[in-house]
Amino acid sequence: MPPILPFCGEPxxxxxxxxxLVLFRIHSLHLSFNSAPIPQANTDLPSLISIxxxxxxxxxxxxxxxxxxxxxxxxALALSSxxxxxxLSPAIVxxxxxxxxxxxxxxxxxxxxxxxxxxxxxxxxxxxxALDIAARLRDRRSIHLLLSxxxxxxxxxxxxxxAILAERFAAAGKPDSAVRLFLSxxxxxxxQDTNSFNILLDVLCKTRRVRKAASLFRSLNGRFRADAxxxxxxxxxxxxxxxxxxxxxxxxxxxxxxxxxxxxxHNILLKGFFRSGQVNEGWDFFLQMKRRGKKDDSCCRPxxxxxxxxxxxLGLAGQTEKARKVFDEMIAHGCLPSVATYNALIQxxxxxxxxxxxxKVFDEMxxxxxxPNVTTYNVVIRGLCHAGEMERAMGFMEAMRSEGSEPTVxxxxxxxxxxxxxxxxxxxxxxxxxMKDEARCLPNLDTYNVLISAMFVRRRPEDMxxxxxxxxxxxxxxxxxxxxxxNKVLNGLLVTGNQCFAREILRxxxxxxxxxxxxxx
DNA sequence: CTAGGGTTAG
Numbered sequence: 001m002p003p004i005l006p007f008c009g010e011p012x013x014x015x016x017x018x019x020x021l022v023l024f025r026i027h028s029l030h031l032s033f034n035s036a037p038i039p040q041a042n043t044d045l046p047s048l049i050s051i052x053x054x055x056x057x058x059x060x061x062x063x064x065x066x067x068x069x070x071x072x073x074x075x076a077l078a079l080s081s082x083x084x085x086x087x088l089s090p091a092i093v094x095x096x097x098x099x100x101x102x103x104x105x106x107x108x109x110x111x112x113x114x115x116x117x118x119x120x121x122x123x124x125x126x127x128x129x130a131l132d133i134a135a136r137l138r139d140r141r142s143i144h145l146l147l148s149x150x151x152x153x154x155x156x157x158x159x160x161x162x163a164i165l166a167e168r169f170a171a172a173g174k175p176d177s178a179v180r181l182f183l184s185x186x187x188x189x190x191x192q193d194t195n196s197f198n199i200l201l202d203v204l205c206k207t208r209r210v211r212k213a214a215s216l217f218r219s220l221n222g223r224f225r226a227d228a229x230x231x232x233x234x235x236x237x238x239x240x241x242x243x244x245x246x247x248x249x250x251x252x253x254x255x256x257x258x259x260x261x262x263x264x265x266h267n268i269l270l271k272g273f274f275r276s277g278q279v280n281e282g283w284d285f286f287l288q289m290k291r292r293g294k295k296d297d298s299c300c301r302p303x304x305x306x307x308x309x310x311x312x313x314l315g316l317a318g319q320t321e322k323a324r325k326v327f328d329e330m331i332a333h334g335c336l337p338s339v340a341t342y343n344a345l346i347q348x349x350x351x352x353x354x355x356x357x358x359x360k361v362f363d364e365m366x367x368x369x370x371x372p373n374v375t376t377y378n379v380v381i382r383g384l385c386h387a388g389e390m391e392r393a394m395g396f397m398e399a400m401r402s403e404g405s406e407p408t409v410x411x412x413x414x415x416x417x418x419x420x421x422x423x424x425x426x427x428x429x430x431x432x433x434x435m436k437d438e439a440r441c442l443p444n445l446d447t448y449n450v451l452i453s454a455m456f457v458r459r460r461p462e463d464m465x466x467x468x469x470x471x472x473x474x475x476x477x478x479x480x481x482x483x484x485x486x487n488k489v490l491n492g493l494l495v496t497g498n499q500c501f502a503r504e505i506l507r508x509x510x511x512x513x514x515x516x517x518x519x520x521x
Numbered sequence: 522c523t524a525g526g527g528t529t530a531g
Binding site for chain 1: 522523524525526527528529530
């Protein structure tokens with residue numbers, strides 16, 4: 001791209017809108033003489049943009065430390081010369097950010113590049129996506145930059161933003177940061193109320209920090225009036241750590257405080273019993289719900305979620321016949337199964353190695369006019385892989401694409417894993433290539449872990465090189481391999497090393513040490 | 522994205 005050349009030669013300096021404007025003019029002048037690649041009207045715009053971003057940003061690959069401002073500038077140029085700013089609507093930007101989800105550094109680079117376009121401003125939802133990605137990368141610098149950019153744009157923190165950040169903090173082992181953020185919400189222009197309090201409790205409970213949630217609830221209950229949602233969140237928290245007795249206590253406390261348990265409350269407990277292996281208690285609870293529901297007690301009458309919970313719970317406990325009976329019974333009771341109910345039944349049959357009955361249920365749901373979703377395909381494909389029917393699994397993968405649900409990263413990962421287990425590394429690597437092709441579905445940490453581990457079973461020198469390249473690639477995307485993975489790959493490279501690869505091995509080794517230094521920061 | 526049901530292996 002010639003117009004960018006004089007620009008690249010300059011020392012890097014802070015992006016500057018005026019300078020960019022001048023460069024835009026030079027750039028578009030040049031393009032008017034060449035035929036610029038114009039996206040087809042019927043091609044997927046987010047996909048085109050993602051491909052451009054991925055093929056651009058050369059120095060994002062320079063060691064995991066993140067890209068420089070200069071990268072954002074050149075990307076901004078490339079974007080503005082290929083796409084009209086008007087076409088970069090919030091919906092399109094969000095969709096690109098989602099597509100680049102598994103390549104965090106480049107997603108953030110894209111976000112930053114757009115900020116440099118004159119007259120462009122990000123929507124709150126785009127800020128949320130970018131914050132989510134930065135927080136997942138544990139990139140404090142980007143988080144703070146994004147927050148100050150957001151403040152400068154006059155956009156206060158929303159509850160959604162708070163939920164995202166709190167969730168990431170809790171997931172990173174810093175639940176206290178989530179609590180602190182909650183306590184400082186008013187500084188960010190976000191209301192501290194029962195809603196945001198519930199979000200905080202929910203985040204803590206979902207990361208199994210129920211005790212912390214419960215004590216916070218006790219100490220702050222005076223300031224935020226608890227509602228039914230608050231109690232449901234806490235009950236679910238106890239259920240998640242398999243403490244159904246404590247969940248029942250919450251239920252009692254709820255009633256004592258004058259709040260009526262809802263159908264959601266009952267479904268939470270129902271699920272809790274099955275989750276903690278109390279199958280009989282779960283079944284009795286379900287019967288009780290049905291009995292009380294008959295007396296026109298609508299907060300107890302099982303709904304489609306209750307039935308799905310029971311079908312799944314019984315099935316996982318090995319009682320697939322009883323599960324099937326409940327499934328048939330729900331229709332008789334005037335409650336139609338949902339796609340999730342079918343998914344539960346199919347999964348449960350697959351787990352019992354009854355793949356043929358599972359496929360019969362799949363056909364049954366088609367004939368009843370249901371449209372399978374991604375989860376349906378994933379459970380069926382998993383079942384087939386587990387039964388060693390790899391070719392049929394691949395067939396379903398094709399089928400899901402032609403039916404309009406693109407395989408997800410989970411689909412790819414599970415099929416790749418099974419190909420590798422069968423010793424067919426090439427088929428696994430083929431699928432990796434297919435994922436990256438057209439930025440269809442970017443590989444994640446699991447993908448790399450599965451494939452890199454698989455590269456060791458054949459003890460081939462060339463496999464070690466592939467493993468080495470994948471480690472480099474995953475670090476570039478912001479994923480940290482475990483220490484033993486690094487060592488394993490390095491050892492593999494050295495042990496199998498021959499003259500031919502020696503230089504590459506050496507370069508790689510230096511690169512790894514540089515990366516590790518960067519990672520430590 | 523304020524709560525409940527389907528995708529994860531050993």
